[in-house]
Amino acid sequence: MENFILSNGLKIPAVGTGTNTYGKEENQYMGKLNGDFSALNSAIKAGYRLIDTAIAYRNEAGVGESVFNSGVARAEFFLTTKIPAGDEYIGSKELARQTVENSLKNLKTDYIDLYLIHFPIEDENKLKQTWEVLESFVDQGKIKSIGVSNFEVAHLETLKKYARIQPAVDQIQSNPSLWNQELIDYLLKNNIQPEAWGPLSKITDIQIKKIEKIAANYGKNWGQIILRYQIQRGVVVIPKSHDPRRQQSNLELFDFSLTGPEVAAIESL
Ligand SMILES: NC(=O)c1ccc[n+]([C@@H]2O[C@H](COP(=O)([O-])OP(=O)(O)OC[C@H]3O[C@@H](n4cnc5c(N)ncnc54)[C@H](OP(=O)(O)O)[C@@H]3O)[C@@H](O)[C@H]2O)c1
Incomplete structure (x- = not known):
């Protein structure tokens, strides 16, 4: 597995697994929790070590259980979770502290590799106090890296004013319906690692046909071409x-690299 290096010098695997429908009935995001984490277990068996969960997915505890029982050393994993922007989680510093402590408990670990703010917190005071709480967990060694998700440039510029520790990652939508190139350029320039959520979503049959032509050059499938494209432009995929x-x-x-013209064709899908 290749890694990217975060601004704090720590490594992040270039590929991880999302988990937002794991442990749920009919593999539906809003589905009832059914405790079936066989998909995560098989992902870990296949070699995934970056595991991306969130409090909003309601499955932190099951994810923690799978990781804990996997037989793979904790140090090999890169666990990401996310704090929701709602007041019941971040309404006060004490609430935010409790929220993070709950994640540690759910994930059955004494440290989390990456803790993200799931969505922009529009109230600047609450953003500032939540970030300070995350920073204090970094100081204690209970979180290794902190970052954000779904933050646009303006949100990042606001956070920059308060942050003692700058965000290491911005997890954003990036797929053929929205490559998000401008934001990714900003992130790369500012030493914030871009991470693409929904990397295989929102693709049309016509786009798939075009990508399959490129895929045929390498004996790969369209998904692999899309993921390779993201990694080649410096983006982590989950x-x-x-x-x-x-x-x-x-x-x-x-085991392959896309050429300049292939990259250009993918950019203009
Ligand atoms: N920060 C945020 O706001 C946010 C928002 C959304 C998602 N996320 C994170 O990002 C992760 C990934 O996003 P996602 O789960 O929405 O979708 P995704 O990774 O884009 O996958 C979408 C669908 O593509 C199918 N698929 C996977 N590999 C494929 C391949 N090689 N060829 C063809 N189809 C393939 C899967 O169905 P099968 O199961 O049938 O293979 C899956 O349901 C989430 O699980 C979550 O952890 C974060």
Whole structure:
């Protein structure tokens, strides 16, 4: 597995697994929790070590259980979770502290590799106090890296004013319906690691046909081409699949390189 290096010098795997439908009935995001984490177990078996969960997914505890029981050393994992922007989680510093402590408990770990603010907190005071709480967990060694998700340039510029520790990551939507190139350029320039959520979503059949032409040059499938494209432009990807074969294929991205014209064709999908 290749890694990117975060602004604090720590490594982040270039590919991780999303988890937002794991442990849920009918693999639905809003589905009832059913305790079935076989998809995560097979992802870990396939070699995924970056595991992306969130309090909003309601499955932190099950994710923690799978990681804990995997037989793989904790140090090999890169666990990400996210604090929601709602007042019940970040309404006061004490609430934010409790929220983070709960994540540690749910994930059955004494440190979390990456803790993100899931969505922009529009109230500047609350943003500032939440960030200070996250910074204090970094100081204690209970969080290794802190970052944000779904932050646009303006949100990042606001946070910059308060941050003693600058955000290491911005997890944003990036897929053929919205490559988000401008924001990614800003992030790369400001030493904030871009991470693409929904990397295999929102793609049309016509786009798939075009990508399959490129894929044929390498004996790869369209998903691998999309993921390779993101990695080649410096973006971490967290594809999610419930199918062990697709989980495996989404890891096989490091034995080929896209050419300049291929990259240009993908950019202009
Ligand atoms: N920060 C945020 O606001 C935010 C928002 C959304 C998501 N996320 C995170 O990002 C992760 C990934 O996003 P996502 O789960 O929405 O979707 P995704 O990774 O884009 O995957 C979408 C669908 O593509 C299918 N798929 C996977 N690999 C494939 C392949 N090689 N070929 C064809 N189809 C393939 C999967 O279905 P099968 O199961 O049938 O393979 C999956 O349901 C989430 O799980 C979550 O952790 C974060």
